[in-house]
Amino acid sequence: MANVNPDLRKERENGTFSVEKLTNLLDGGKHVTDRRRHVERLALNEFSKGEDYNFMSRKERYISALHKTERALRCCKEYGLTKPDEVYWLWQLAFPHEASPIQLHGDMFLPTLTRQGTEEQVNKYLPLAEKYQIIGTYAQTEMGHGTFIRGLETTATYDPQTEEFILHSPTLTSLKWWPGGLGKTSNYAIVMALLYTNGKNYGMHPFMVQLRSHETHEPLPGITIGDIGPKFGFDTIDNGFVQFDHFRIPREDMLMKYSQVLKDGTYVKSTKLKKSSYGVMVLVRSMLIYYLAIQGLAPACTIAIRYSAVRRQSEQTKSQLEPQILDYQTQQYKLFPILASAYAVLFTGVKMKEIYYEVDNEIQQGHTERLPELHALSSGLKALTSSMASWCIERCRLACGGHGYSAASGFPKIYVAVTAACTYEGENTVMLLQCARYLIKTYQGASNGKKLSGSVSYLSDKVNSRSTITSEFSLKSLVDAFKHRAFRFQACGSDPEDSWNRNSVVLTKAAEAHCYYYMVSVFESVVEAVEDDAVKRVVGQLCQLFALFAIHENAGDFVQDGFISNDQMELVKWKELSLLSDIRRNAVLLVDAFDFHDEFIGSILGRFDGNVYANLFEWAKSSPLNKPEVQESYIKYLQPLLNPNKSKL
């Protein structure tokens, strides 16, 4: 590439490994990289020349996103993109760090329909939904309850006379509140409501509900619906509210794969599957981990590391150039553990997707044994990785100084999208507690001699009481340290004498410890499988740094029971710093390997060519506030102060 900033050029000439090989590893093979790049070229042709999101109002952002949705759907059809990955690659460049107003249609409406609908229901609705002749969302959360699903208040009462359900919002707090795309875009929703039949409450069930007229898009009589107003971010989505006033739907529109209401009102449950109506939340939590890496951590550290290679600041030696800020050890200590976390979360996300599909497949065959473990692991990892991504992005912003605070950095857009994931799909503390609940039960089972498998098998293993860490810092010894910590926390958290609430802070830590152990072991297994020596070395260094940073940050957990000695802890600190120097040489290449387009990252600081300053100036000049030169607001409000004589004329 011509005209690359000389500092960035030098960084790229000095690396020790093949970026292309690492990109192929991250993609899952060279053929995947090739296909992704092909799809991205198609997307760039269509979407690269748009208006600058930073200068739009909320309404303009929503309208522009709808326009892009229509174009993205057309592109997928034209180019025959049907595989989920291919569609994702195209959509990611159409909506960088935004979301389409119809996001929930694909992410939750269709999966709920196909997983919870009967064959007949799927045959009726899926073809329409696939052609976008109906657009749906997932309406579960209410104004008064999001976390505690059993506290939902919307009712669906069966009327055997007419063979209909009557949907009703009995209180203000029962209004559905938050569903994405509900406000203005969707004309259907899967509504989660308490099922009443023959005077009995059977708990939350899914109902297919038409909200708006096919002809006019007006809300149907009995439905009050709208947008909930501006939020922290997600301006492109109309998160909405809906109130039902005795709104009737046919009996056939309860999604009846797992439970049915017969014509006479008899309730039949035809599954052993526990919490069957909670299924799609497990899907979304499992998928989220990968997206938090690819849409949050990885772009954020790409911006901060490239910028730190270009930015020079302060004088170290007289008559020499100011150093690149990436050369400061403190800067490396801010950024390289985040780089390591981006890789850790990405590899864990890939693994989590694999596990989800395995277990989902087993469930379709009627084997539900692994669902509790999947629920616990996806809940815990969703919480740990979204919190991690949130604070890492903020840390990257701080690492970019003043320019990090400008919208030109790209951080605001990335941050507001990622931090929402700490809340949606289950608030993080609550999700950690779900994970802990499973761990404690499992630990108690293991204590009674039960042999365990999967992510919790360590609870029935013998764990070392002293760390095997030496100056070699083998990955096995690091995995072992996290295993020990997780084991110890499960033991503390499962004190049968203590009440759940009084123990809950420890329980969240137990869940985090479990998830950390899981992440370090996944990372270690990925490193072990890398064939190319040079790539293996750098990815191995990242794995070591990910583990050592966490050991150092949580030193008390490892030394309290004497598992890691003081001498070993000194070694940990020494190795951590020496890894910063090792990684320094390849830092830019390690973010280049994510292979992001500038259009996706959306940051002037993180440009591939490093031409930050000239573009920052051009961008500022294009701000609407700079046109016209003298604003009308001057005449109205400033002139009377600055130039009172003139303003009276």
Ligand SMILES: CCCCC/C=C/C(=O)SCCNC(=O)CCNC(=O)[C@H](O)C(C)(C)COP(=O)(O)OP(=O)(O)OC[C@H]1O[C@@H](n2cnc3c(N)ncnc32)[C@H](O)[C@@H]1OP(=O)(O)O
């Ligand atoms: C582009 C942006 C897109 C954003 C899209 C966002 C969408 C959304 O946010 S949709 C709304 C998501 N809402 C939530 O995630 C709500 C979170 N709350 C819950 O999941 C639940 O209320 C709960 C799990 C916190 C508690 O549920 P409750 O019914 O009260 O649970 P119990 O205490 O009665 O039972 C716990 C029991 O159930 C098992 N379990 C819980 N969830 C699941 C599940 N999904 N799958 C399987 N099993 C589940 C749990 O393991 C316990 O089992 P036992 O210990 O054996 O009793």
Ligand SMILES: Cc1cc2nc3c(=O)[nH]c(=O)nc-3n(C[C@H](O)[C@H](O)[C@H](O)COP(=O)(O)OP(=O)(O)OC[C@H]3O[C@@H](n4cnc5c(N)ncnc54)[C@H](O)[C@@H]3O)c2cc1C
């Ligand atoms: C951007 C965004 C998009 C969303 N999209 C959708 C959507 O499409 N469809 C949909 O149905 N919903 C959606 N939601 C709603 C979302 O799922 C809920 O907001 C979320 O599940 C959290 O529930 P809550 O708001 O009731 O939080 P609360 O439960 O009120 O949480 C508030 C605080 O209470 C604490 N707390 C609550 N219960 C416990 C407990 N048992 N133990 C310890 N602490 C507890 C929490 O940790 C938290 O600190 C969305 C939300 C957001 C922000």
